[in-house]
Amino acid sequence: MRSFFSALLLLLLSVSFSFSQSTAKLYINASDPRVTISRHIYGHFSEHLGRCIYDGFWVGENSSIPNKGRIRLDIVEALKKIKIPNLRWPGGCFADEYHWRDGIGPRKQRPTMINTNWGNVTEDNSFGTHEFLELCDMLGCEPYITGNVGSGTVSEMNNWVEYLNFDGQSPLTTLRKENGRNKPWNVSFWGVGNESWGCGGNMTPEYYVNEYKRYATFAKNYPNARLKKIACGASDGDYNWTDVLMKNVGTRMWGLSLHYYTVPKSWSDKGSATSFDEKEYFTTMKKCLFMDELVTRHGTIMDKYDPDKRVAMVVDEWGIWTNVEPDSNPAFLYQQNSLRDALVAGTTLNIFNNHADRVRMANLAQTVNVLQSLVLTQGNKMLLTPTYHVFDLYKVHQDAKLLPLQLNVPDYQYGDQKMPAVNASASVDSTGAIHISLVNLDAAHTIPVTTTISGSNWHTVEGQVLTAAKFTDINTFDQPGNIRPVPFSHARKEGDQLVANLPPLSVVVLTLK
Known part of the structure; x- marks a missing residue:
């Protein structure tokens, strides 16, 4: 009898354990x-890379695709629906070889350049400062501009800020008016370089600290345009970079960036966007969840120097990065977007929401035709990816209380x-x-x-x-x-x-x- 009851108890415990699991x-x-989930967590990123700008947002001069001043209208309407709060531009690695004066004035007079980071294609500079800010006006979002620290000068960035934000009389404001914009745009989000530890200059954190201070000093505030300066932060688990920046810059920056990509396999062979088994799916999602550890550990270092959490963590490049689609230019980073990508997006946004006391801005890489896109285009056709639909579902969290x-x-x-x-x-x-x-x-x-x-x-x-x-x-x-x-x-x-x-x-x- 005792053995019967023992067996019955073990069975009940087994059932209970199975149910609980x-x-x-x-x-x-x-x-x-108390904590607000900033709408800026739901930001996006558009770099001069592949078909994100050209053949994405920006159509040909005589295109039959509905557009306003060459800005593609179906993409604009799609992004307005998800209440895009901010858009980062012009890069990415491209930002540190971009010289803003090349992208203003009559388009036929703008000089061309070679995009050395992304396929050595010729950049005609037809999409420049005015075009980007017109796009942001159409989207109803805030622009987030990344300045050139890698190959630029302090004066160049200082002049760009003045061109965009000063409402008085100066040679630069006169030039802006000649180019068709009377009033300043009052751009507040400014990145001081991009990936300065890599494509932005291969700097040490100690060297970048001094560069940040120098550039930030001359990036001036103007009436109605107090700058939110975002320092280049760490890649992945480089916790020393965060420590050096927080110790030596501290609250003299509005935000500190963090970049992390979910790579299914390895950097040498990232894996297919559409052909993978459950083992690779499982590994991908486990790597995606690593974002929580990164945000927690970088946040703990920030707390040491900034216990009041005045400095925002800005995860301004994130998403899944796979191999490019077959027969596409490997430098254009065009990848399809599966249900797996949607699960990456939903999981990552949940992580950011739950860390909203520190994470106050983020930018998915990238908006159109590049990496984990919201939108893919093919001629006059456009499709919304599974990732887009996650942002549509999650827009209810924007500026809500956590x-x-x-x-x-x-x-x-x-x-x-x-x-x-x-x-x-x-x-x-x-x-x-x-x-x-x-x-x-x-x-x-x-x-x-x-x-x-x-x-x-x-x-x-x-x-x-x-x-x-x-x-x-x-x-x-x-x-x-x-x-x-x-x-x-x-x-x-x-x-x-x-x-x-x-x-x-x-x-x-x-x-x-």
Whole structure:
């Protein structure tokens, strides 16, 4: 008899353990939200690289594609829909070989240059300062300009700031008016160089500190245009770079950048954007989750010198980087965009949201036809990628208040490796609506999530889900709607709790009112 009860107890424990390992529990504190999720976390990046600007935003002079002053209108409307808050330009590595005066004035008189970073193609400078800022005006977003520290001069950057932001009389403001712009643009976000540890000059952090101070000193504030200067920060886990910058620059910068790319395999063979197995998918998502450790550890160093968190962490290059598409120019970094990319985007944005006390700006690389794009174009055709749809779903978090959460989730296991199967973030907007974004990384299992919310008396739930049958699924120009958000009907209120069943490989956003 004893052996029977022992066996029964073991069976019950086994069932209980199995149940606990296949379900997730989420606890959200809505009692006293204080931290704002800055809308600038949802920023984007457009470099003079491949077909991002030319044959992306910027169409031919006599193009039949609907445009305004050569700026492609279907892309503009798509980006306005997701409330793009800022756009970084002109690079990237290109920024440190770009001389802004070459891109102003009558287009036929602008000198050409060679884009040595991205394929040695000829840059005709037809898309320059005025064109970029007209694009930002059309998008209703803030420009984020990266100045040339690598091959430029202090005077060059100082003059660019004056050309854009001074409203008085000077030779530069006269030149601006002659070029068609009477009033200043009042650009506040300025990057002082890009990747100065690499393509921006191969500098040591100690050397860059002095360069930053010199350039930043002469980048002047003007009335209605107080600069938010962003120093070049670390690549990946270079924690020493962050320490040196925080120790020697500290709060004399508005923000400090961080760059990290999710590379599925290795830098020598990054892996295909569309052809990969579960092992490679698993490895990719585990590398994506490493962003949380990077933000935490760099943030801890920043806290040591800046406990009040006055300096923003600016993750102004992030995303998945794969091999280019077959038969495309290897220097143009054109890659397709699968459901895996959407899961990378949703997971990364959840990480940024949950670190919103320090991460106050970020820029996905890049907006059109380059790396993890929002938009792909082919002649007059345009498609919205799975990544675009994540930004559309997550726009509810922009400038909402972060709701702290605790998450107890099962593991997603592959071989002897494992990682959390579910990640999430939550916020409350100005109307009192609560938004919860959840990502199920598990490739095979639906995961029930039971959520307890303290400090909120909610009554209804509705949601949307982005998913597909396979992590390799993509949108194509012939079938642009393969992967798109659809209404989510597997969430309900049970007593005081929210219960949702997350499909495998899914991004779900719920709204509680």
